[in-house]
Amino acid sequence: PAGTVKGEGPGFILDHSVLDSFKAVNRLLAEGYGVRWATQSFSVEGKEYPAGSILVSGSGIARKVRSLAEEFSLQIQAGRSPRDSMELKPLKLGLYQPWTADMDEGWTRWIFDTWEFPYSVIHNEDIRSGRLRKNFDVITLTSIPLRRIMEGHKEGTVPPPYAGGIGNQGLAALLEFVKDGGTLITLNASAELALTHFNLPLKNVADDLSPMEFYCPSTILKVNVDTTHPIAYGMEETAAVMFNESPVFALNPEKAGSAVPESSSFNLKVVARYPESNPFMSGFLKGEKVFYNRPALVDVSFGKGKIIIFGFRPQNRAQTQGTFKLLFNSLYYGPAVTSTASAK
Numbered sequence: 001p002a003g004t005v006k007g008e009g010p011g012f013i014l015d016h017s018v019l020d021s022f023k024a025v026n027r028l029l030a031e032g033y034g035v036r037w038a039t040q041s042f043s044v045e046g047k048e049y050p051a052g053s054i055l056v057s058g059s060g061i062a063r064k065v066r067s068l069a070e071e072f073s074l075q076i077q078a079g080r081s082p083r084d085s086m087e088l089k090p091l092k093l094g095l096y097q098p099w100t101a102d103m104d105e106g107w108t109r110w111i112f113d114t115w116e117f118p119y120s121v122i123h124n125e126d127i128r129s130g131r132l133r134k135n136f137d138v139i140t141l142t143s144i145p146l147r148r149i150m151e152g153h154k155e156g157t158v159p160p161p162y163a164g165g166i167g168n169q170g171l172a173a174l175l176e177f178v179k180d181g182g183t184l185i186t187l188n189a190s191a192e193l194a195l196t197h198f199n200l201p202l203k204n205v206a207d208d209l210s211p212m213e214f215y216c217p218s219t220i221l222k223v224n225v226d227t228t229h230p231i232a233y234g235m236e237e238t239a240a241v242m243f244n245e246s247p248v249f250a251l252n253p254e255k256a257g258s259a260v261p262e263s264s265s266f267n268l269k270v271v272a273r274y275p276e277s278n279p280f281m282s283g284f285l286k287g288e289k290v291f292y293n294r295p296a297l298v299d300v301s302f303g304k305g306k307i308i309i310f311g312f313r314p315q316n317r318a319q320t321q322g323t324f325k326l327l328f329n330s331l332y333y334g335p336a337v338t339s340t341a342s343a344k
Contacts, residue, residue, distance in 0.1 A: 035088045183308065268301075
């Protein structure tokens with residue numbers, strides 16, 4: 001249906017469940033408008049709006065939202081915004097690109113371009129140079145095996161600028177980035193970097209199982225979603241996720257802080273987890289009990305920052321649009337500022 005803007009008021013409300021709302025948000029932030037997420041449900045003109053509803057305001061906003069509604073077929077409501085909200089900041093996003101080449105990184109770059117997310121491609125030397133917080137609030141690692149991130153191409157097999165990975169120097173820089181308030185997002189295979197080197201209270205139990213015990217190739221699985229968490233705003237309470245060469249998480253509190261004493265107290269929140277029954281939806285699965293009640297997506301506070309760890313592919317080949325919001329929300333969530341300022 002054609003986009004519309006209804007009602008009257010100083011601000012406007014966009015539907016968080018609509019993917020093209022993110023295009024509108026990126027346009028608005030780039031042009032200096034105020035964008036917030038409601039953190040509590042509220043009502044306008046008798047209609048109830050859920051937590052996560054997108055609130056926009058600013059000088060000349062009425063004309064802008066009408067243009068966006070028409071371009072992206074959005075249904076927008078004018079009205080007075082609620083008091084409790086999270087203020088979004090313009091993104092300072094880094095997307096890691098290894099010199100080994102990575103299909104998942106390419107698809108992610110295409111998605112960011114399509115939904116108009118501003119980002120900078122960063123390479124091994126950029127991470128190794130450190131001081132990442134100066135330029136970035138968020139860094140995303142797509143589904144790249146740990147060894148390829150750390151070691152890259154072997155010396156002598158490619159020209160020197162393209163040899164090696166981030167190495168221990170880059171690992172230390174990422175650790176410093178998160179402790180200083182940055183958000184690190186790891187997708188699927190790259191979760192192993194966080195589990196192995198950040199000593200989080202998680203482990204990948206799939207590593208310990210033989211193919212006779214557990215086999216789950218390119219399979220669609222069901223997860224239960226905590227829609228009260230900002231990463232899950234706009235989602236339904238259940239979702240289908242793409243599991244492909246993915247980790248299976250289990251809580252491992254004995255591991256927490258063993259190599260990072262100052263970070264021994266973790267605040268870990270499970271955003272999505274597998275049900276207490278068979279999560280199988282389509283594909284092939286052997287050993288379904290491995291998944292029962294396991295975390296699939298977690299938000300971990302680490303120092304002043306956050307690590308958001310996906311145990312599946314939320315943006316697989318730009319096809320899994322049902323879980324794009326989990327990634328998009330993660331990009332904004334870490335730098336967002338929660339407030340209970342007066343209604344605008």
